[in-house]
Amino acid sequence: xxxxxxxxxxxxxxxxxxxxxxxxxxxxxxxxxxxxxxxxxxxxxxxxxxxxxxxxxxxxxxxxxxxxxxxxxxxxxxxxxxxxxxxxxxxxxxxxxxxxxxxxxxxxxxxxxxxxxxxxxxxxxxxxxxxxxxxxxxxxxxxxxxxxxxxxxxxxxxxxxxxxxxxxxxxxxxxxxxxxxxxxxxxxxxxxxxxxxxxxxxxxxxxxxxxxxxxxxxxxxxxxxxxxxxxxxxxxxxxxxxxxxxxxxxxxxxxxxxxxxxxxxxxxxxxxxxx
Ligand SMILES: [Zn+2]
Ligand SMILES: [Zn+2]
Ligand SMILES: [Zn+2]
Numbered sequence: 001x002x003x004x005x006x007x008x009x010x011x012x013x014x015x016x017x018x019x020x021x022x023x024x025x026x027x028x029x030x031x032x033x034x035x036x037x038x039x040x041x042x043x044x045x046x047x048x049x050x051x052x053x054x055x056x057x058x059x060x061x062x063x064x065x066x067x068x069x070x071x072x073x074x075x076x077x078x079x080x081x082x083x084x085x086x087x088x089x090x091x092x093x094x095x096x097x098x099x100x101x102x103x104x105x106x107x108x109x110x111x112x113x114x115x116x117x118x119x120x121x122x123x124x125x126x127x128x129x130x131x132x133x134x135x136x137x138x139x140x141x142x143x144x145x146x147x148x149x150x151x152x153x154x155x156x157x158x159x160x161x162x163x164x165x166x167x168x169x170x171x172x173x174x175x176x177x178x179x180x181x182x183x184x185x186x187x188x189x190x191x192x193x194x195x196x197x198x199x200x201x202x203x204x205x206x207x208x209x210x211x212x213x214x215x216x217x218x219x220x221x222x223x224x225x226x227x228x229x230x231x232x233x234x235x236x237x238x239x240x241x242x243x244x245x246x247x248x249x250x251x252x253x254x255x256x257x258x259x260x261x262x263x264x265x266x267x268x269x270x271x272x273x274x275x
Contacts, residue, residue: 001172002044002274003198003240005267006058009036010204010214010245011080013054023246033252033268038080039178039243041200043167047147048072049176050081062270068099071144074106075154075179076162077113082106084117090129098130103144105134105151109160138163139190152187154180156213166194172275178202178243181213182222194232198275199224200267203241206248206255216248217241221262238275242267 014036015024027034038052048069058064075081089095090102104114111133118129136142138153138161151163156179164177164187175196177183201223204214215223220241227233241255241264250258256266265273 001169004042004272006040006062007037007052007054008242008267008269010243013037014246016246021246037269050075051083052080053083070100072104073165074110077109082110084114087129101130101132103132105136107161108135111135153184155184156180172197175199181215182219191232196233196237198238200240202243204243204245206250239264240267
């Protein structure tokens, strides 16, 4: 399996669109890996995770083939992960010769916002934009295009059922864990018999350990320690941290140094990892 990180920032991007902090100023100067767009990833060029406002930029920059994508997993309805207005560009006259229907999997909040946006334009006829929405439940296995995926309960926005995902194919398994704080006990219970080849983690606050809806590097270390104790990972498992905020205090180079201590790779926009 292969994952490509298309966007690796928290909600406001890095530099934050309206931010003038030292971290954002320095990112504007350095450019390169210090420029981070909103969160999105693609598995084997087929399964897209989330639809941020920067999807169009990801298509232009990394050749993300949006007309061919048929499976989209959505983590939650925060705007940096879910920008349903873009789906209206699938309408007749705006998109010609798409490769079939786009199946979108997500929670009830994602469904509601899709309904709101789509109903304005299509009187809620998603098929007219060739969209099929699947409302899914945590700890249940689904499949699409030969991949199995299981939404797990994230620790994020208590007003909705935010998901992290296990994604499997051909004996390989990925844990994709953002946005989330340290994982919920139900999620730990569920993962007992799972084995991961790659663990991708929310590291929004970087140097800061936080108790709530995101993680920092110290939280990631706690997660990996517990996964090791449970036997869910082995010496070949890869670890990647992503979804960074300028409030976390480390530009890419420093983040890499700090993460290397624990054997974690630091995602940057466009990075591909095979596992
Ligand atoms: Zn986010
Ligand atoms: Zn800033
Ligand atoms: Zn969020």
